[in-house]
Amino acid sequence: MSSLLVNKYNISGPRYTSYPTVPYWNNETFSLKKWKASLVQSFKESNSKEGISLYIHLPFCESLCTFCGCNKRITKQHSVEHPYINAVLKEWDLYLELFDEKPIIKELHLGGGTPTFFSPENLKRLINGIFRHAKRAEDYEFSFEGHPNNTTRAHLQALYDVGFRRVSYGVQDYNETVQKAIHRIQPFEHVKRATELARSIGYTSVGHDIIFGLPFQTIDHVKETILKTKALLPDRLAFYSYAHVPWIKGNGQRGFNDSDLPSAELKRAQYELGKELLAQVGYHEIGMDHFALATDSLYQSMKNGNLHRNFMGYTASKTQAMIGLGVSSISDSWYAFAQNVKGIESYYNLLKDNILPVYRGHVLNEEDLVIRRHILNVMCRFKTSWNSSSLWFNELPDTLIRLKEMEKDGLLQIDSNTIKVTKKGQPFVRNICMAFDLLLQRKSPNTQLFSMTI
Known part of the structure; x- marks a missing residue:
């Protein structure tokens, strides 16, 4: 693998076990x-x-x-x-x-x-x-x-x-x-x-x-x-x-x-x-x-x-x-995420009062659900498409622009309505998903939140 590509794409990024992260x-x-x-x-x-x-x-x-x-x-x-x-x-x-x-x-x-x-x-x-x-x-x-x-x-x-x-x-x-x-x-x-x-x-x-x-x-x-x-x-x-x-x-x-x-x-x-x-x-x-x-x-x-x-x-x-x-566990209904408290004592106390020990979460909106499907497609199948209206989102043209540089580097192929990750691009799949991550694109973190992608 080219050291130039490693240096270029080795940045802090999510592992995408969920979207939104x-x-x-x-x-x-x-x-x-x-x-x-x-x-x-x-x-x-x-x-x-x-x-x-x-x-x-x-x-x-x-x-x-x-x-x-x-x-x-x-x-x-x-x-x-x-x-x-x-x-x-x-x-x-x-x-x-x-x-x-x-x-x-x-x-x-x-x-x-x-x-x-x-x-x-x-x-x-x-x-x-x-x-x-x-x-x-x-x-x-x-x-x-x-x-x-x-x-x-x-x-x-x-x-x-x-x-x-x-x-x-x-x-x-x-x-x-x-x-x-x-x-x-x-x-x-x-x-x-x-x-x-x-x-x-x-x-x-x-x-x-x-x-x-x-x-x-x-x-x-x-x-x-x-x-x-x-x-x-x-x-x-x-x-x-x-x-x-x-x-x-x-x-x-x-x-x-x-x-x-x-x-x-x-x-x-x-x-x-x-x-x-x-x-x-x-x-x-x-x-x-x-x-x-x-x-x-x-x-x-x-x-x-x-x-x-x-x-x-x-x-x-x-x-x-x-x-x-259990403590810190994350639940997923597809429409929402919920995470339990991380402290064992807090976990016990909430359950003692018959309260589910959830302390934070996220309710997915329509945009989240579409982006989630694209990121899952890329992570699991190394490709995604927008050949149906249910997979279209307003900022897709901007996403494709962000992916153009990766296409030039041979990491993926962009067709009229499909993106396919190449063999060369598979080690950089986290970087490709980041181009779809609208929340990350709109607000980059001020501090390092994620591990390096490489």
């Missing part, structure tokens, strides 16, 4: 009442047709990983498990009161934090509690994030017993120097054990998360990690750039100096090498930063045009409504 949410026009109404509307429109998705945030970790940008609470006291699960189930009960029929759950994901911080018995209690008044869709997909160091056979079996068939493990990098810098020490043998355990129990999709651009990380480190990954052949991979955002995450991302991080050119070289090695093994690139074997549902959904992207990242199928439970 969180910093541009209009909290003044948002209210809990509007959020509930939008969710009820979405549920009535879609529950019987496609079901809903659930994301449950389990925030506890026993130690802090300095690369992590998630909402977490560091503790070794496992007495926190019971009250937190009780609170999540109370929040779910408050949502159930809004619906006139049982939710049909198509996707369910446990994220963190470290979900496997919780005991197998408590995880099973959580899932069984969710399904006291809900049904599984016929084609449901349940997944969780496991820590290779503490995911046991009992964890995997307990979640398998309640319907889980996919697990993803955070690998990041196998080099010891890099692991020490990010405070995530886990030998290859631990990942191998956790991967093989899942498969022996019957999990049909095992994923690994790998990061490039970490402190002290070299080209050789990335090569070593990919080659070790090849030996285990996970069904899907997230291979993504480390998001260095210490201005947001505080001291947790200051366990090393900025000078210890690879340059933009080296990061891109790490990505290109990793992508080449993964292709040689048989992985297919899915959207942005994701790879899958041809047998995995993520690849099949891309081939079938069903790939979707939301706050859980890329998913193999779309549901119109997604409910986030």
